[in-house]
Amino acid sequence: MITQLPILQVVIPLIAAPLMVLLRHGTAAWLLAVGVSWASLAIALGLLSEVAGGGLVSYALGSWPPPWGIEYRVDSVNAYLAVIVSMVAAVVVVYMRRSVAEEVPQEHHYLFYSMYALCLAGLLGIALTGDGFNMFVFFEISSLATYVLIALGRDRRALMAAYQYLIMGTIGATFFVIGVGLLYLMTGTLNLADMAARLPDVTDPRPVLAALAFITVGVSLKLALFPLHLWLPNAYAYAPSAVTAFLAATATKVSVYVLLRFYFSVFGETAVFRALPTGSILLALSLAAVFVASVVAIFQGNVKRMFAYSSVAQIGYITLGVSFDSATGLTAGIVHLFNHALTKGALFLLLGGIALRAAAMRFDDLRGMGRLMPLTSFGIVLGGLSLIGVPGTVGFVSKWYLVVAALEQGAWWIAFLVVAGSLLALAYVWRFVEAAYFHAPDPKMAAGPGEAPLSMLVPAWLMIAACVYFGLDTGLTLGGAGEAAQVLLKGKW
Amino acid sequence: MNIASHYSYWVTMFLVIGGLYIVIARGNLVKKLIGVAIFQTSVYLLYIAPGKLIGGTAPIITEQFQVYSNPLPHVLILTAIVVGIATLALGLALVVRIREAYGSIEEDEILTRDRDGER
């Protein structure tokens, strides 16, 4: 059974999705979703332990040996990613029960969970597959499910947000598949490892460069790299709370992984970073993301939108780490994948608790939340501290490594800018603190129910607790990220 | 490198640019989707065209034929077409819902209505 782990990781949620449709029952679908998510987490952890120490698991779909058949190829990089995705899924799925019951019409529940399972299958598929075209198909499976999930939001603007995401996401995926197509034309293979082995023999470099450009732009659209982030704020702001938490913690992270995989394992570090100014471009865009998105976040009227813009900024930190093209930088970027998934996941989960009573999520609605929902508000403050990068939270770990990586290259000004970016984060987190703690509650709101229900509070606080725990005990996360960085820099997949 | 011998790439690039132009320049949500569909069509051509060998036949091995076309692009593009249809159907479904919610499918009108709603 252990040899079948890579495929089970993808197929279990994939089979669960049609089963839920056949069941036609919300609660049964949810129970199935819980089982699937937890099974995914168990499998992902199993895979991670399997590949620990530089191991590699290769799985030939349909017993067609690679490179002819589709291959699932797992090393410490994608196992780490699968753990992030399935861990977030395992926590969020528990939370979904109450939150979805409040926000989605009853007759759509089983379809909602079916879409969630498809989205999970797609994301895990992207992570594990070693085949370029298969990656595109999983991209689209997860994206199509995501568009539906976003459109299920209560506000009618959710429809427009889903539509815009659909247009942008499709363009991104099509760019990606054009890039893969060019590589296929030049190398005659779709297997990424085989492609990497054959690329040095390609005599005409121009189509390969075009492929690099297409893939970079396409994946950047999906991961919302500034200035291709325009779909993200609305999509996150108007989607159902549980969906926002799940997507913010997983979807963009998986896209970052795709970029890393293509840069380091297919094109090779030399071709991407030494021969081309990719590093500088990525650096400039990342810093712009951090500053522009943070400043825009400060001026948002809607707290969910504010944290959505903060996501764009945090993605900037991740790509900043990648742009250094060094072991420390990559470690910082990859560990921030994990850390940001925890932090943003927790924040959006907690905001979902507030959404139960203040559907509009404007700052005016948050007045006095510190008194009305003390646990929720305190959790958001802790998550905010992690966004800022206060020592003792996971945010600090990533920022610390970013600063170290910048200083390693002698670029003290980047280190300075990273710290300055944190001050901007302080500004927007402070807006929440001010609204929640320094204003008297609206009497209308005060009459309502108090704290969010336990089934929502516990998962959210679990993630907040993890934020603090992994901020203090960095062995697991940093160890995994460091190993992933080593594997990536080795170049060979 | 003969320009005329690669004319299928010219058609591909025309579809890419034409499709993207429609997406950017048109405010009508349905027209935007048509632009996306045209844009996706370019990918089909990009994959399919090089798979065809002049004089090549379907890859079923018999003694009569020596030259075979590459079947893999066709299989890939069959998948891509299904993905494209799914995207288009979902997009149109969203447009129907948007029309019901806003009473318009013009992007600028919808955005104005949202802005008015916020005030």
Added chain:
Amino acid sequence: MRDFLVLRVVAKIMMAFMLLFALYVQFHGDFGPGGGFQAGVIAAAAIIFYAIIFGLPAARKVVPDRLVEAMVAAGVLLYASVGVAGMLLGGNYLDYFVLHADPVEGQHRGIFWIEAGVLITVAGVMLKVFYLFAGRPSEDEDGQ
């Protein structure tokens, strides 16, 4: 269009041929162009044709909504369970070789069930899309 006698008669005759042709395309997929995708679309087109001539309620009576939704899911499930069957018989996922003692026969058997799954899902999805779009109240009716 229920009042046009010619259309009604022709439609009734055509239906049988369309469904038969769908099955032909499905099973001929082993030897020539064809397969589940095309067959599914043709089968769905037959039902859609029926709906256009006799009206959506009549088509819904023949192929009810719940059946369509079940078809969408059941086809995918059939596809996936072929993969699982390969796994249970000791191969990898979607391994057809192990489905029969003779590997070539196993490939036949595997692709047969896969295509059956594709047929069911594609026909289901096409009908679902048609039902959903056609079933929404049109704005003219709202206005009256």
